[in-house]
Amino acid sequence: MKHKIALAGCGNVGTALLEILHEKKKELKDKYAFEYEVVLIRDLMKGTIMNDLGLDMGTVLGELHERNSFGAFEQASGPLGELLKRSGATVLAECTPTNLKTGEPGLSHIRDALAAGINVTTTNKGPLAVAFDELTAAAERNGVKFLYEGVVMSGTPIIDMVKNGMAGCSVLGVEGILNGTTNFILTKMTDGATYHEALAEATELGYAEADPSGDVEGWDAAVKVVILAKILFGQSIQVKDVARLGITQITPQQIASASKNGNVMKLIAGIDFDTFGIHPYVMPREIEASHPLAQVGGAVNAITVKTDNLGEVTLTGPGAGRRETGQALLSDMIRMSR
Amino acid sequence: MKHKIALAGCGNVGTALLEILHEKKKELKDKYAFEYEVVLIRDLMKGTIMNDLGLDMGTVLGELHERNSFGAFEQASGPLGELLKRSGATVLAECTPTNLKTGEPGLSHIRDALAAGINVTTTNKGPLAVAFDELTAAAERNGVKFLYEGVVMSGTPIIDMVKNGMAGCSVLGVEGILNGTTNFILTKMTDGATYHEALAEATELGYAEADPSGDVEGWDAAVKVVILAKILFGQSIQVKDVARLGITQITPQQIASASKNGNVMKLIAGIDFDTFGIHPYVMPREIEASHPLAQVGGAVNAITVKTDNLGEVTLTGPGAGRRETGQALLSDMIRMSR
Numbered sequence: 001m002k003h004k005i006a007l008a009g010c011g012n013v014g015t016a017l018l019e020i021l022h023e024k025k026k027e028l029k030d031k032y033a034f035e036y037e038v039v040l041i042r043d044l045m046k047g048t049i050m051n052d053l054g055l056d057m058g059t060v061l062g063e064l065h066e067r068n069s070f071g072a073f074e075q076a077s078g079p080l081g082e083l084l085k086r087s088g089a090t091v092l093a094e095c096t097p098t099n100l101k102t103g104e105p106g107l108s109h110i111r112d113a114l115a116a117g118i119n120v121t122t123t124n125k126g127p128l129a130v131a132f133d134e135l136t137a138a139a140e141r142n143g144v145k146f147l148y149e150g151v152v153m154s155g156t157p158i159i160d161m162v163k164n165g166m167a168g169c170s171v172l173g174v175e176g177i178l179n180g181t182t183n184f185i186l187t188k189m190t191d192g193a194t195y196h197e198a199l200a201e202a203t204e205l206g207y208a209e210a211d212p213s214g215d216v217e218g219w220d221a222a223v224k225v226v227i228l229a230k231i232l233f234g235q236s237i238q239v240k241d242v243a244r245l246g247i248t249q250i251t252p253q254q255i256a257s258a259s260k261n262g263n264v265m266k267l268i269a270g271i272d273f274d275t276f277g278i279h280p281y282v283m284p285r286e287i288e289a290s291h292p293l294a295q296v297g298g299a300v301n302a303i304t305v306k307t308d309n310l311g312e313v314t315l316t317g318p319g320a321g322r323r324e325t326g327q328a329l330l331s332d333m334i335r336m337s338r
Numbered sequence: 339m340k341h342k343i344a345l346a347g348c349g350n351v352g353t354a355l356l357e358i359l360h361e362k363k364k365e366l367k368d369k370y371a372f373e374y375e376v377v378l379i380r381d382l383m384k385g386t387i388m389n390d391l392g393l394d395m396g397t398v399l400g401e402l403h404e405r406n407s408f409g410a411f412e413q414a415s416g417p418l419g420e421l422l423k424r425s426g427a428t429v430l431a432e433c434t435p436t437n438l439k440t441g442e443p444g445l446s447h448i449r450d451a452l453a454a455g456i457n458v459t460t461t462n463k464g465p466l467a468v469a470f471d472e473l474t475a476a477a478e479r480n481g482v483k484f485l486y487e488g489v490v491m492s493g494t495p496i497i498d499m500v501k502n503g504m505a506g507c508s509v510l511g512v513e514g515i516l517n518g519t520t521n522f523i524l525t526k527m528t529d530g531a532t533y534h535e536a537l538a539e540a541t542e543l544g545y546a547e548a549d550p551s552g553d554v555e556g557w558d559a560a561v562k563v564v565i566l567a568k569i570l571f572g573q574s575i576q577v578k579d580v581a582r583l584g585i586t587q588i589t590p591q592q593i594a595s596a597s598k599n600g601n602v603m604k605l606i607a608g609i610d611f612d613t614f615g616i617h618p619y620v621m622p623r624e625i626e627a628s629h630p631l632a633q634v635g636g637a638v639n640a641i642t643v644k645t646d647n648l649g650e651v652t653l654t655g656p657g658a659g660r661r662e663t664g665q666a667l668l669s670d671m672i673r674m675s676r
Contacts, residue, residue, distance in 0.1 A: 020647065024506070032505060155648050157503030165495030165503060167370060168362070168668035292654060295633045309358065309665035310493050316630065316652040327647035330506035 003036040003337060004052075006089035006118070008080060008109045009096035010043035013123055013150075015064055016326030017093060022057045024330075032334050040087035041070065042080060044096075050076035052088045081112035089113075091336065093329045094122040100223055100239065103130035114138040114146065121332035123150030123325050129223045129239060132230050145336040150328030152178060152224045153301045156317025157331060159231060162305065169307040171232045175270040176303035177296055178224045180319025181207045181215035182247050182267045184299040186284075189255045190264065195248070207299050207319070217246035218282040221269040225280045229271055232305075233278050243281040250284055258286045264294045341374040341675060342390075344427035344456070346418060346447045347434035348381035351461055351488075353402055354664030355431060360395045362668075370672050378425035379408065380418060382434075388414035390426045419450035427451075429674065431667045432460040438552075438561055438577065441468035452476040452484065459670035461488030461663050467561045467577060470568050483674040488666030490516060490562045490569075491639045494655025495669060497569060500643065507645040509570045513608040514641035515634055516562045518657025519545045519553035520585050520605045522637040524622075527593045528602065533586070545637050545657070555584035556620040559607040563618045567609055570643075571616050581619040588622055596624045602632045 005021070007014050021028070021036065028034040037054025047070035049055060063072055076083055084092065092113040096106045103126035110127050113120050114135065122128075127135060128151055139146035149159050153176075162171065177183050184207050188198035199216070202208040214220050222242040229235045247267050258265045263286040272279040287294050292314040296302040302316040318324050343359070345352050359366070359374065366372040375392025385408035387393060401410055414421055422430065430451040434444045441464035448465050451458050452473065460466075465473060466489055477484035487497050491514075500509065515521050522545050526536035537554070540546040552558050560580040567573045585605050596603045601624040610617040625632050630652040634640040640654040656662050 020506070027508070028506070155504075155507075156651055157499060160503040161495060161499055164669075164673060165498040166493075166665075166669060167672035168358070168366070168665055169493075170365070290633075290635075295628075297628075309661050309668075311656045311662075313494055313656075314652075314654040316654075318649045318651075323647050324649075327504075327506055330647075331502075331504060334505035335502060 001035075003034065003333065004039045004088050004090045005036050005333070006040035006042070006084055006087055006092045007038065008042050008092060008094045008106075010041050010046055010064070011095065011097070012322040013095045013325045013329070014041070014043070014093070016322035017095070017329050018057065018061060018064070020323070020326045020330055022061060028334070032337070034334050034337055039089050040076070040083055042083060043070070046070050047073070048076045048083065049073045050083060050087045052086070079112070080109050081116055084113055084116055084118055089118055091119040091121065091333055093333070094120060094124050095329070096124060098124050098126040100126050100129055100219065103127040107131055110135055111138065114142055114144055117142050117144055119145040119336050121147045121329050121336070123148070123154070123328055125151045125223045125227065129226050132227070133236055147332035147336060149332050150325050151227055153303060153315070153317055154320035154324040155327030155331065156301060156315060156324070158303050158315055160331070160335065161315060162232060166305070166307065166310065166313070169309045171305055171307055173271060173273050173306040174228060174232060174303060175268050175293060176301070177266060177293055178269040178301055178303070179215050179218070179221045179267065180299035180301055181212065182218070182221070183296070185216070186247060186250070186265055186267060187297040189250065189252065190259065194252055195250065216248050218244045218267065221267065221282040225269050225271060225282060229278055229280050233271065233273065235278050237280060241280060243279070243283065245283050247284055261286065262289050263287060264289060266293060268293070339373070341372065341671065342377045342426050342428045343374050343671070344378035344380070344422055344425055344430045345376065346380050346430060346432045346444070348379050348384050348402070349433065349435070350660040351433040351663045351667070352379070352381070352431070354660035355433070355667045356395065356399060356402070358661070358664045358668055360399060366672070370675070372672050372675055377427050378414070378421055380421060381408070384408050385411070386414045386421065387411045388421060388425050390424065417450070418447050419454055422451055422454055422456055427456055429457040429459065429671055431671070432458060432462050433667070434462060436462050436464040438464050438467055438557065441465040445469055448473055449476065452480055452482055455480050455482055457483040457674050459485045459667050459674070461486070461492070461666055463489045463561045463565065467564050470565070471574055485670035485674060487670050488663050489565055491641060491653070491655055492658035492662040493665030493669065494639060494653060494662070496641050496653055498669070498673065499653060500570060504643070504645065504648065504651070507647045509643055509645055511609060511611050511644040512566060512570060512641060513606050513631060514639070515604060515631055516607040516639055516641070517553050517556075517559045517605065518637035518639055519550065520559070521634070523554070524585060524588070524603055524605060525635040527588070527590065528597065532590055533588065554586050556582045556605065559605065559620040563607050563609060563620060567616055567618050571609065571611065573616050575618060579618060581617075581621065583621050585622055599624065600627050601625060602627060604631060606631070
């Protein structure tokens with residue numbers, strides 16, 4: 001049975017997914033019995049193309065690499081829900097830009113796909129932060145799969161690990177470095193740079209955006225904490241419930257003082273759990289050199305999960321690059337297919 | 339549908355599994371829709387008890403804790419294959435002692451269970467080191483599940499992570515600290531102890547056995563490399579194919595020299611992969627302080643997997659204790675039930 005893949009959003013992540021799928025077409029069939037066609041690609045800027053028998057991915061990728069547009073092809077038009085039906089899609093990969101307040105347009109895309117009985121994989125944090133319960137209930141009601149490995153730690157499979165790898169373990173708390181940009185900056189500051197020097201380098205390397213506040217004020221990490229609170233503890237909270245402080249006020253003196261104490265300054269995203277409930281936070285913290293997260297440097301992510309049966313388990317992986325996030329979508333699709 | 343669990347081998351690991359199952363009975367039902375009865379427990383020393391309607395686990399655990407024996411109960415007898423049929427078991431948890439040469443008695447237990455159409459989970463390295471291909475083929479032929487999360491890194495789910503969490507990624511190499519005993523010893527030596535002082539402390543703490551050679555000569559790690567070679571690279575090798583050197587010849591001078599170079603001495607179990615094929619090894623190596631495994635100290639395990647889509651991913655967890663290994667069996671059973 002061939003999977004018919006629809007892609008909403010063909011930016012860096014969407015393009016990376018298409019590249020990986022194309023590159024690995026034979027391997028996916030041989031190793032995972034995963035056969036597919038891409039039947040729909042919808043992008044606000046690049047255009048919308050559809051072929052219910054399967055788009056010619058060699059040609060599509062050629063156009064993407066040459067002109068970064070689908071303008072050379074005949075366009076399909078209409079609302080996504082309608083296009084999904086006409087294309088015969090069996091799975092939607094939703095990777096439109098994240099809007100943390102409204103979740104749109106991703107939220108509507110996912111609602112439409114689930115309502116149409118189409119499986120969904122997404123790396124888009126907005127819809128999950130805003131409507132997790134509604135979407136998971138809709139998936140269950142319609143008997144379809146809804147996976148979102150990429151929303152925390154990108155393709156490094158922390159979500160699958162907690163839900164499946166560690167099935168039977170109870171989670172007692174979690175601490176993570178969930179934003180690669182701020183970890184890069186703090187690593188550079190630990191090596192002697194000022195905040196502004198480190199931010200400038202992060203921007204140059206593409207780790208920080210023109211407006212870096214989403215990262216440096218801890219918003220990105222806070223959204224991930226909201227999602228983890230749901231996945232790990234079953235609790236529905238909002239970003240405003242996360243005690244949040246970013247890294248913009250950290251001084252070189254604080255960094256030097258931490259080093260002198262044998263500690264490391266990190267922006268920790270975590271959830272403590274006690275008899276009063278969960279305590280979600282994103283805070284700069286001076287952690288001991290022996291802490292599992294202390295040596296995690298650069299634009300990477302790491303998470304330490306505290307459990308009953310396994311004590312502390314730590315997973316470290318790359319930051320959210322294009323290929324890593326394409327991998328998250330691919331692994332979701334393979335898992336759905338089993 | 340209630341899972342009917344048979345346990346072969348009721349030593350530390352088997353007992354831990356029974357304790358976790360009993361403790362979490364309600365949670366397993368509520369959280370994982372996993373309902374069970376224990377229908378058969380077979381232990382060479384303690385005795386064999388069976389009840390196709392389900393043993394009274396409160397009473398069984400009481401006897402285990404008080405007398406460490408099932409002598410007070412009516413005994414069941416016969417070959418395991420026959421007992422499995424009479425008990426109506428749907429899954430066998432195989433945790434008899436490991437024999438790395440013959441794989442017995444675990445190998446026969448697993449063969450009998452798979453042939454009888456019973457799912458199998460095991461933490462027993464011997465059968466996998468000796469007959470991996472035969473057993474996985476038998477499972478497939480009989481349409482049953484055969485899982486073995488606990489054989490590498492105990493309950494820390496590296497096997498599930500590579501097979502499922504990272505589905506779609508290609509593995510390009512692996513390096514690990516797969517034996518907690520030797521890592522404990524080397525950590526103590528890095529802190530100034532001699533090899534013999536560190537070994538004595540390891541023995542006292544129960545990390546090392548009376549005859550520690552399985553750990554300190556690298557045999558335990560080498561068997562895990564054999565299993566990883568199969569799981570990660572699909573290659574069937576034997577323990578003798580692993581270039582193996584233990585830690586018995588490491589001197590305090592070498593340790594001190596490593597520290598002076600800013601490096602750490604670790605017993606690394608790994609598989610390199612190039613155009614000539616795979617290169618499996620267990621070797622003491624001086625690794626840089628920035629290496630993901632350098633700061634992993636004590637009786638713990640860690641593994642760094644090098645991949646195409648995710649670069650390096652590192653998973654760190656506790657060493658193979660009783661509860662951790664019970665967790666491996668439990669998570670396998672939950673995964674089988676889905």
